Amino acid sequence: MPEIDFVELFARKRPEIQRSGTGEMVAAVLRQRIGEGDLPPGTQLAEEALAESLHVSRNSLREAFRLLAHERLISHELHRGVFVRKLSRVDVLEVYSARIFIEVAAVANCPADHRQLESALHAVGQAEEAALRQDWSRVATENLAFHQALVDSVGSKRISETSRQLLAEVRLAFYSMADSKAFLAPYIPRNRLIAQTLLSGRSAEAAELMRDYLNDSREQLSEALGLE
Known part of the structure; x- marks a missing residue:
């Protein structure tokens, strides 16, 4: 340990x-x-x-x-x-069910001029820089910061607090992936695409991108944990 x-x-x-x-x-x-x-x-x-x-x-x-x-x-x-704690496959499935419910709705209702989009894009930029340094721990941190920024756009302290708790569990689940680079790297451009889609005013499209994103992440993590 x-x-x-x-x-x-x-x-x-x-x-x-x-x-x-x-x-x-x-x-x-x-x-x-x-x-x-x-x-x-x-x-x-x-x-x-x-x-x-x-x-x-x-x-x-x-x-x-x-x-x-x-x-x-x-x-x-x-x-x-x-x-x-070390998360189980059941933990991941439950956490992601909650994330999908919260984050897809948050993105669907995020206006193009919301100030939290600046925070979300900043997190993407920080993740891109960390990836160039091969600092995958920092990439993971900025990935979760991106998601928290979008949830914060809702403007509810209770929802933001719930998201922070869920994302802390997600960070624990990340340790189940044997290759952090292979797991995390593809999500960096997907984060940027979601942010850019929101900035263009296409929130419904961005919400579907987020739904697909979270479903893919859930599948990868649950599969890894199912093998342990």
Whole structure:
């Protein structure tokens, strides 16, 4: 299982945690680190080390664990501790059913002049640059940022929060692919095509492109997990 130096990780990516709502804020920090690939499946979330690294109490950390377990991002193993979850094929199918429902509707209702399209295109550009550097972990991060930007166009905090939780699970599923480049590279131009189709005012067409995209991704990931 992966061993993470939490002190080094949070020194590089120092979170801002305030006293009010500490458990929720710690959960948000860990969710983001999972979503950006810093905490891969199987990582043990050692309570003492994490509490010291984040400068929070163990009670706050346990509250964060409770929230993340509810979101299916971590699991408690008896007599062993807390670990970042490894998704199953059933998990992927359920997550993608929710993604298709949310993201296709978000794209279908996104106007050509929505400011979130700029964020989506920025994520595509960052992914293209990362691909040139062969940084496929960053490509994965920017891929999910693209999808989150489009969901954010809905303007609902609740829907955006749900999407962030789903995309964190998707990031865990990405680890099932043996060849990250072969899996991720074809989706970069598909992301750009969806954004450009939206910019041209063809939202219905963009929505169908997104539906096909998510169906293809679901099939690839579920097939990989079905072989494990």
